[in-house]
Amino acid sequence: MKIGLACPYTWDVPGGVQVHVRDLAEALLAAGHEVSVITPVDDEQTLPSYAVDAGRALPVPYNGSVARLLMGPVSAARVRRWLRERDFDVLHVHEPSAPSVSLLACMLADGPIVATFHTANPRSRFLTAAQGALQPSFEKLRARIAVSEAARRTLVEHLGADAILIPNGVAVQHFVDAQPLPGYDDGRPTVAFLGRIDEPRKGLDVLLAAMPALAARIDDARLLVAGPGDAAAVRARLEPELRSRVDLLGLVSDADKPRVFASGQVYCAPNTGQESFGIVLLEAMAAGTAVVASDIDAFRRVLDDGRAGRLFDVGDPAQLAATLADVLTDPAGAAGLVRRGREVVETYDWRTIAERIVGVYEMISGDRRVSLAST
């Protein structure tokens, strides 16, 4: 199929939607489809060959953060040309409620259009206020996809329309062959943690509190912590005898993330707050690392009720220490978790997810192609 993807946010600024569009585009290309992405970008050099520049987005302060918008006549002309020249079977716009390229494409095109909604924002004043203005564009959407239950609920509440739930995928191939970081390939029992270190909901404190008990059972156990935050403050809180077994790496690059997982025999997610989805667990599972996570709904689901990773009671360091020790001292059991984990990950593999999205394309495309709307 010839598929046009519209990404509303600046390509070379990190963000979940951009990553989603990139991974989807690459999965579709790998499956043999023709794909073109149109997106705002600051530095055109960063665009991959399948993407087209829609112009520079304008940063506008909004709701306490900076939203980057793109709605000018130059971009409109570029989107129009893109639609005219490419002759797509399907146009797939991402987050069309943002005043940017996706909404422009939606306004300018006609025919088989699919939208994916990413944001979960239960009380969006913008959406409420803009609903009337968005309706003429949104009534062109032949199918709506939401990436999470929360995003779907937001859509139902604000726009009165249901959506198909297709979760974010995991770019499994980036994780499968990951090698341990230098210094972590010696087989020493290692627990890996990834996440903001000064965000209490991520639960690093629970894990640190479990370390003495773990060290008592496993003499040479160590903890590898990767993620941004005030490392000095965390180090200052550590018991002196723990300092030698806790390595604080700070922020790691995307390229090193798989290596962090591969550096541990166990990946630990001690989160204390409700997470909507456990994508990081899936990444660890894809890297072939056994997972130990707190027993919250999202994690229990991803871990197949404990079959693809061990669960412990939220915020219970003693139980966490015992669970970690069990996994670290039982290679056969850990291998079982890893095996099940790989099966679970496969269903979230971008290749699988992209196939499901193509299923939606096929259902709405029929014999009509994407055309320019007569306005």
Added chain:
Amino acid sequence: MTVLVVVVALVVAIATYLTWLARRLDRLAARVSDAGGGLVTQLVARADAAAQLAERCGLDELAASAARARVSYPALLAGAPLDAAVELAENALSRALRSAEVAAAGQRFPIELHAVDSGAARVALARQFHNDAVRDQRALAGRRVVRVLHLSGRRSPPGYFEIDDALPVREEPWPRLVEGSAYGADISGRDNPAREDRPGRDGSLGHGDRPGLAS
């Protein structure tokens, strides 16, 4: 002179607005019609898969429901409306597909069963696309200016297609890809025969979370 300019500008503005509304109505009518066509395609595919399973396993009740549903397809494919008689026949097929005999037969013919299940999931999706389109069209067609000026022309308002398309509960392979969604089944059409026996799962796939739609 000024009055004339204002009047002309006003007339142009009103005419532009009305033309724009009429275009939106046309576009929505096309979307409803495409969605209706897509729905018929999926109904046909589901009935075909059901008939095939019925034949393979000698399930008379399923064969009868599939045959009953198929009677109306030539007319539907020629553009006949999806009316109450179609809804009744499709309801009967949905129920037959949820019967215990079908589940039992599926143990022996997992590939055929999977074809039926993914066909049923696609019907649920196509129906959603159709009813969404109908809802959007009715919303615009119901606006006072559209009704008073007959902008919809002689088009009769499209009807919703209401059937019970709740998906059968199956012991499914891990994992449910989609949580809490009515449209959770695998619509990729891939064969996925790995069904292992997994008691204890709630199998809530596609049940009861669409208030007001399943009847």
